[in-house]
Amino acid sequence: MKNSKSYTLLFLIVMSTCIFSLLGHYWNIQYYRRTNAYTVSTPPLTTAMRGLHDKLYLSDLSSFNTDYAINNLSVLPAVAQAESTEAVSSSLTDIATNLSTPSAKGKQGKLFSVASDSLQEKAQTYEFTTATDDYFSDACFIGDSRTVGISQYAGIENATFLCKTSLTIYDYEKPKLTFNDEKMSVHDILTENQFAKIYLMVGINECGTGTPETFYERYKEVVNDIQKLQPNALIFIQGNLFVTQKKSEESDTITNENIAARNALIATLANQKNIFYIDINESSLCDEGALISDYTWDQVHIKAQYYPIWKDYLLQHAIITNKYKSTVSSQSEKQDTPHGLRIEDE
Numbered sequence: 001m002k003n004s005k006s007y008t009l010l011f012l013i014v015m016s017t018c019i020f021s022l023l024g025h026y027w028n029i030q031y032y033r034r035t036n037a038y039t040v041s042t043p044p045l046t047t048a049m050r051g052l053h054d055k056l057y058l059s060d061l062s063s064f065n066t067d068y069a070i071n072n073l074s075v076l077p078a079v080a081q082a083e084s085t086e087a088v089s090s091s092l093t094d095i096a097t098n099l100s101t102p103s104a105k106g107k108q109g110k111l112f113s114v115a116s117d118s119l120q121e122k123a124q125t126y127e128f129t130t131a132t133d134d135y136f137s138d139a140c141f142i143g144d145s146r147t148v149g150i151s152q153y154a155g156i157e158n159a160t161f162l163c164k165t166s167l168t169i170y171d172y173e174k175p176k177l178t179f180n181d182e183k184m185s186v187h188d189i190l191t192e193n194q195f196a197k198i199y200l201m202v203g204i205n206e207c208g209t210g211t212p213e214t215f216y217e218r219y220k221e222v223v224n225d226i227q228k229l230q231p232n233a234l235i236f237i238q239g240n241l242f243v244t245q246k247k248s249e250e251s252d253t254i255t256n257e258n259i260a261a262r263n264a265l266i267a268t269l270a271n272q273k274n275i276f277y278i279d280i281n282e283s284s285l286c287d288e289g290a291l292i293s294d295y296t297w298d299q300v301h302i303k304a305q306y307y308p309i310w311k312d313y314l315l316q317h318a319i320i321t322n323k324y325k326s327t328v329s330s331q332s333e334k335q336d337t338p339h340g341l342r343i344e345d346e
Contacts, residue, residue, distance in 0.1 A: 136156050136159040144167040144205055201240065283313040
């Protein structure tokens, strides 16, 4: 009898270990890592314990009843966009050939103008300019504790802030935020709500995880997903703010060299069309490649009174597209409406 109980207990231990190992392996791929050449393996049992703490099982259960489908008619992959551009170019030739009737000739110039404007909009690149505070009224800020600081002390009003202390790029699809009294992930919120501008800044909490390359691979996946969910938005990648020289010298992971290496990689995602890189380290918050020690209370986060410097730097690096200009112009003709309203689909 005693041996029988021992075997039963041993069997339950082995089975539990196997189940949690499988669960941890699944969560490791689905939430905490991505399988690629740079992936740093994490023990499945460790991941399982972390996943239970983060209540990922609730997210998995709710996903059975949640539709994450994206409208493929409005969000085209890169190859399809290229084919679409070729089709428009081909259609211009067809229009010139086939529109030969008097009534058609009257419409020909307008059709060419619309098609030409569409192609120019796709190929247009933009340079930074300055804007006023209402520029942020249709913006969404995504980030960790530093973005929490921006939301509280920078003086930015009417923007949406999806931020949480210790938020990382690996938390993008995890239900970490409370939005409209519901626990949701950043991915889910962006699925249900559209913005004209997306500001993204994470990275300080990831310095002790993986390598700059693994961070970049996950960051790129997130930016690509945001593009699909927010096809009309301008995406601003904010370089991760440096720490003080003292902090950098004392830490093994949170060093300015590590931050700079990661910033250099994510900066390559900018195309000056709809994705832009803003390096806050070029602002007056930093000097000689480090955060100014008088501006911080813990060598990492800046004091409340200096967050307006951050806001002003962002306003000095605004993007005003042709579509935005024409929308604001048409609105101004109708009524006295400030800049920064959400750009509606035309």
